[in-house]
Amino acid sequence: MGADGMPAGLGDREAPWRVDGVGPRWSPLRLLALLFFVGMLLCALGIAVSAVGDRDGSGVVLGVAGAVLFAHLLGFLAVVWLPRRRSARHVTSARTPDGTVGVRFGYSRWAYYWMTALLVLCLAIGAAVVLAAAAQGGTAGRVGAVGLAVLLGLTGWFLVTVLRVGAGAVTVSPAGIAHRGLVHLHVVPWYAVHGVGAGVRAGTPVIVVDAAPSPDTVVRRYTGWFGTADARELPRLVVRTLWLATDPATVLAALAFYHAHPELRGELATPEAPRRIAEGRARG
Structure with missing residues (x-):
């Protein structure tokens, strides 16, 4: 465990995770990139306005299309790059791919x-x-x-x-941990889990479940080799925190808590686990 009570990092290096949540740090390069795309958005809007005045239909279409594109690019980069607060109470009960009941931390x-x-x-x-x-x-x-x-x-x-x-999620059940990513499914039984920690991949905070191969491990790649990097670290289970709707620090603490307390994993199939996690009692 780290000095702040969180699990020690298992990733490339100790993750720069904050107590109030997990998210990328500000950096000059990211700030410059965001400012550049803001400028491009303003230019596209300027082209559209100018084209309206000139009654140039193609210019209006070009300007509006560019503005919509750059606005959505900025929105996506804000999700990926900028820290954001997320609720620790966004926890629900759901069925895992094998039909058992567990605690679900959904994607945003x-x-x-x-x-x-x-x-x-x-x-x-x-x-x-x-x-x-x-x-x-x-x-x-x-x-x-x-x-x-x-x-x-x-x-x-x-x-x-x-x-x-469909929407991705991390589901924790008495049987193990299931991660449905964007285009893959990875299920790891508890007996194969060696540790849970924080890490960083390409500047993005991640949750790393260090696991060994097992006959009960399930891996499904829905796009084969053309997928995301999360499925390339097998047998490790990797979750990029930028996708999570729940406070990633809460998810990390819950996974570490139930890994450290096997005698309590049975409650993951009951309403007690979501209450424990939402109340902050699944730590340490």
């Missing part, structure tokens, strides 16, 4: 919205570029259009899979 609906909306916008703009490039003719244009079309196809497949799989 806002995070899903910004990501899916941004991907839809990119697909729409990319499709328009492909059509324009193909219409212009020429070998280079057609080759570029084909390459971009392949990339758009993969992106569309990923998006459809995310929507088909």
Whole structure:
């Protein structure tokens, strides 16, 4: 356990987790990037307003499309990069993939919205570029259009899979820990878990469940090799905290608590566990 009562880090290095929640730290590069995209958003709005005055229909469409794209990009980056407070009481009971009852920490609906909306916008703009490039003719244009079309196809497949799989969650039951990510499912039984801790991946705080391979471990990759980095650390179970709707420090503490107290895991199938976690008694 760390000095602040939280589990020690099992990741690349000790995570810069704050007591009031988990989130990325401010950095000059991220601030500059956000300011740049704010400037691009203002430029797009300026183009749209100017085009309205000039009665330029194509300019209006271009300006509005750019403004919508940059607004959603800023929204997604705010979720990914900026610290945000999340409730420790966002805890519910739900069934795990194997049918047992457990405590569910769901993914944020806002995070899903910004990501899916941004991907839809990119697909729409990319499709328009492909059509324009193909219409212009020429070998280079057609080759570029084909390459971009392949990339758009993969992106569309990923998006459809995310929507088909449904909202992600971390579910803790008497049997073990289940993590349904964007495009994968990873279930680890308690007897295979060696430790629970905080880590950092590519500047993003994560929860790391250090686990050994076991015959009861379940891994499903719904997009095969074309997936997220969370599923590439097997047998470790990795949860990127930016997706969680619940305060990630609460999720980390709950996982560590029930790992350290096997005699209490039976209550995970009862209303007592959500109450304990919401009241802050699942620590230490």
